[in-house]
Amino acid sequence: MMPVDDWLRRLLWLYLHGEGCYPERMGLSVSDWENLQARFAPPAPEMPADCRLRQKLMSELNATRTAEHAELAQWLACHMSADAAPMQHIIASVSLAFNHLWQDLGLSSRAELRELMSDCFAPLVEMNSNNMRWKKFFYRQRCLHSEGEVVCRSPSCDACCERPLCFDPS
8 A cells, every 4th residue: 555645656756757748737727736846846958849749639639628626536536545545536537538548647656546546546446346457447436427418438338339448357
């Protein structure tokens, strides 16, 4: 088990080194971003231009999906450890990217993402008993439990031909 602060520090390091597929400021508000930086006082390496461009493009994409981001962040916050903020905003922002969540976060493996989820969002790990891919799981849960209109990007898993690709067989 890794403390939440260590996860936040790790994600901040990955972001600052151009890893993953984050929007600018990791998708955080200006005040949350400043607080995160002040909390961990990270060294500020010069990020390569292609990484800054990728972050800018992800920010522009996220700006077109603010309601989706807000709803996902709010839902994540309901299942988050009390001391894990602003992790819900980071995960929601990166969930809007294109690859598997572990890849978009810059983590080394899906197993590492499961550790992060266990340490920061333990109730979600328990709910994800079939070990579904995390982004698909988020959207499927949101669709199954929504009271309003939610765009459900998760397929009908039981009938899907790609089911073995989404669930870890172990």
